[in-house]
Amino acid sequence: MRDALLTRGLARWCLLVVPLMAAGACAPPEPAADAAMTLVERGEYLTVAGHCNDCHTPKLFTATGPVLDTTRLMAGHPAGDAVPPIPAGVIGPTAWGGLLSNDLTAWAGPWGVSFAANLTPDATGLAGWTAEIFTAAMRTGKHAGVGRPILPPMPWELTGRLTDDDLRALFAYLQTLRPVANTVRAPIPPAGFRQ
Numbered sequence: 001m002r003d004a005l006l007t008r009g010l011a012r013w014c015l016l017v018v019p020l021m022a023a024g025a026c027a028p029p030e031p032a033a034d035a036a037m038t039l040v041e042r043g044e045y046l047t048v049a050g051h052c053n054d055c056h057t058p059k060l061f062t063a064t065g066p067v068l069d070t071t072r073l074m075a076g077h078p079a080g081d082a083v084p085p086i087p088a089g090v091i092g093p094t095a096w097g098g099l100l101s102n103d104l105t106a107w108a109g110p111w112g113v114s115f116a117a118n119l120t121p122d123a124t125g126l127a128g129w130t131a132e133i134f135t136a137a138m139r140t141g142k143h144a145g146v147g148r149p150i151l152p153p154m155p156w157e158l159t160g161r162l163t164d165d166d167l168r169a170l171f172a173y174l175q176t177l178r179p180v181a182n183t184v185r186a187p188i189p190p191a192g193f194r195q
């Protein structure tokens with residue numbers, strides 16, 4: 001009874017006040033405005049929006065399907081994981097465009113097999129990087145901004161369109177992650193399965 005009265009009271013309050021105030025006064029709370037986010041919070045938000053975990057975080061296989069292994073956030077393709085052979089003729093101009101591992105950390109395509117990088121602040125990851133190196137890599141599509149081409153499916157054309165502040169935020173967030181020692185293997189060149 002008391003609850004019903006309270007609800008009615010609140011409803012009336014909304015009814016009276018809403019027209020007088022900016023719309024949304026009685027709506028559910030909205031996500032925090034950008035300005036209220038710290039650099040690291042914004043980096044985490046961009047990480048989720050950019051699907052970085054999909055490819056860069058190893059998964060745990062549960063009864064309800066794969067979930068992110070939160071003890072290894074962004075640790076990249078696990079060293080030592082076996083890479084299944086690519087059957088001849090499966091990938092090619094008139095065949096399939098690509099294959100991917102169960103945990104989405106290894107991808108095969110016309111470019112060969114690429115393995116998602118370790119983005120944690122460990123020596124085997126991005127420990128020695130600065131925001132400038134990170135930004136250069138995301139903008140140029142070259143390893144650390146100066147090295148070999150960054151292979152698909154890393155969406156660097158997309159991350160390269162983020163603002164300087166967004167890229168700084170992403171890097172700041174990555175640097176707060178638990179450092180995970182994981183030396184990601186080098187890509188496998190396409191010879192052998194390119195058609």
Ligand code: HEC
Pocket residue numbers: 046047050051052053054055056105107114115116117119137142143144145149150151152153154155159170187
């Ligand atoms: C669809 C899968 C995928 C997604 C999504 C993805 N990545 Fe990657 N990323 C990769 C792969 C695979 C590599 C390794 C490519 C290689 O070895 O050339 C990589 C490499 C990198 C590298 C290393 C670049 C270098 O200089 O060597 C960084 C940094 C990186 N990704 C950051 C990110 C961030 C930040 C996001 C989210 C905004 C993201 N990635 C989303 C697959 C992905």
